[in-house]
Amino acid sequence: MTIEAAHEAERAATLLDQHLQAGGSLIPVPAPGLVLDEGEAAYADVACGVARWYATEVVHPPGAGYFEDHPAFGRRWVPNHRLDARRQQQAEADAQARWREHCQARAVLTSDGFRVLPDQTATWLPFDHALLTGITVIPTRHELVLSYSVCAPLLLSGLAASWLAVAVQSLSPSTPVYLES
Template sequence: MQDANSPEWIAWQSATELRHHLLSGGALPEIPAPPVNFGQGLRFHADLRLGYSRWYAAEVTYARSSALAFGSPGFVVSALAINAIGNSVRRSRALALAIPQWREHQMVPAILTSQCIVTFAASRWQFWYFNRIMTITPVFAEHSAIFTFDGNLEPLRLQGVAAAWLSAAAAYLVFGVDYLCANPNFSRMGPSYDKVRGATDQQERIRELP
């Protein structure tokens, strides 16, 4: 059973409550601007600290060794075999490092604004603008949110207990309330828009009764 006082459970409850609030017609909460000049016209919705990584392949080289062996035939064969095995191991390691995978793992500030997500990684501020986001995928079991982009911009993964909240808020800002309601990636976070809207309308009618 999930500990109701654990950070994970509290963060999950906050995320599901946010989605319910947005589907009910509520506005995304705002926070004061952080002490960094990001320009004019931005509204700020969250200032988080999350794990950061990017998905891409890499060019990896390895040193291939050559062996010269002198001695008995058995010794020469053994030496050449050991050298071949070493080269094979180095090649396998290089291939494993070269394939697409999550890289640049680090903890970063992640600020949600009205126009983009801002992170500070590799000693610089990075702006992930909404008009380039193609998909937002929450991976609840890993406490992560994965963002894919148009063009050649590599996917971004943000991880931490607040990732579910961030994914719901970002989906609302990028794609709108209908996406947040209908996209199956968010279905685990609560009932559909129709059920939420129906419950809200019923509560309003009850309040209007004499």
């Protein structure tokens, strides 16, 4: 991503915002390979990075140690409590909520929501505007975070993020928007 491309992406988002503020509307675009519902229109078809925010179950590692042949006690297992504690802390840290499942994807913004097709899959994932509870824009990192009432937040990253943020705000005007730097 070049600085020139980043400036051009910001300019496109600004121009779209001005167009919408002046009473304009989003213009439908083709979305080959995506079957739209009756009355649904596609407004953007972009390649971007995608991730989901969630925690997982802690996977407890097996106990560490070694077998010792002791002259008085015979063969016995000697646990390594320090290593066990360190492994347990690492397992708990790995399970904490964070961005997971990073991949490249095709994202189509429609009048009903986002439709996301991750690379290496053939299944479109629907994220409807009706379930949207928050829009967080992080322009310095070219990221858009969409929070939903029924599923883990969705991260869209790439040059199109600013433009998509403006467009989704116009399609879901009652959803709160947060700006992070």
